[in-house]
Amino acid sequence: MLNIENIDVNYGAIRALVQVSLEVNEGEIVALIGANGAGKSTTLRSISGLVKPQSGKIIFEGKEIHNFPPHKVVEIGISQVPEGRRVFPLMTVLENLELGAFSRKDRAGIKEDINNIFLRFPRLEERKQQPAGTLSGGEQQMLAIGRALMSRPKLLLMDEPSMGLAPMLVQEIFNIVKEINQTGTTILLVEQNARMALSIANRAYVLETGSLAMSGSAKELAENEEVQKAYLGH
């Protein structure tokens, strides 16, 4: 479904990604783990068009998309839960969700999807007329996920959904990620919480200072000694 072939991304003189290649197949949850500054978010940002790779290719369903601007990437079926949630703070919960469906025109379908999101996140329905900035961190994360789902993406990119959340909520968010995947959305998940990410992912890639260090099935990686030492704290 998604193929990244040898992309390089530089921020000025800093080389953020060096020859990174990865692949996401339809129906999978793929986790991208690594330390701070390893290039996880940069990888996601280059898929969603927020940064342009200097070289290499990004191919989605047979189309080269590495030169697409962000709004076009949304139109072809990739949507993103950005790092730090980035909900629109002064808009209500409902308005946030409606903006998530910006690329769509079918009003009936949009209404139906909003209802589905309220079924999945009843807390959001209770607060639908409240400005998003007044929600708690966990609720904002739910809103960011719901908003990203509103464009009916084939591929959902999630950047650190557990960041800054209480442990109990982290578990809840990961359960939600799994549920979303079971309803047919492919997921590429960037996480610092490697243990959690590996527990729900099918496959995973490990990034170290801008290049790929390891890849394999989530189970293999979770049992790998180096991974355990570096990321799982054994």
Next chain:
Amino acid sequence: MAFLDGLLPAYYESIIITVGIYIILALGLNLITGVTGQLSLGHAAYMCIGAYTSAIVSMKLGLPFIVALLCAGIVAAIFGIFIGFPVLRLTGDYLAICTLGFGEILKSILFNMPYVGGAMGMAGIPPKTTLLNTIIIALIVIIVMVRMERSRFGRSLVAIREDEIAAECMGINAFRYKLQMFAIGTFTAGLGGALWAHKIMVLQPRDFGFMKSIEILNMVVLGGLGSIPGTILGATLLTAIPEILRFSSEYRMVIYGALLVIMMIFRPHGLMGNTDFNKLAKRTFRVFNTNNNKDKKSGMEG
């Protein structure tokens, strides 16, 4: 067309026309800075382009006022797009400095353009601005702004203000929308400038300096960034207050300044921050309703 003429003493008529012109100018800036959050310190420059364009069209080409008005808006919008194209890629302070710079450049160019009279300016512009046409244009601008605010376009602009990256992740082409918005905002400034030119009848480049831009920005900030009724209120107050304070002659601007400071301390979000016509209507209706209920209750008690 002239039935409003002579209805009011000339002094009040002149003030109301000025208020109308400032409402038009401030609503354009409100779209740029209030709704979309792009700080522009050069709004007077587009007003200036509109004023000079309309003066040229009606004086030198001898065309009717309506043509002059439209040309003023269109030329101002063309300059808006031309400047906006490089500048709207910037954000915050950088954008503010660039728009400020453009205003100053424009002023120097006009100073050195004999065709429009250089520093002497243009005189003898026909007095075509009347109470009636000012009110009509102001109303049209208000209606267009209110409708736009509720449209898909307007909501995208608010999303861009709140978080541009998130807006792009929703599929909003932020740059294109900002450019369109800037063209509309500068078009409005051009209209305001044209009305201004045909009211004052004399144009000088120094009338359109940095202070004029700040004056318009003041109206938007005082009324409440992003609020259309607020902007209208701000434009009205800031035009009327210096007139009301005329009795205090040289202390006038001191009092005016002090009022602005006090205002910002007590209402940092402006007089009507976050209020649109919808909320305003709802609030009025609620007051009306509760009054009615009270009447009913007291009626029952009686």
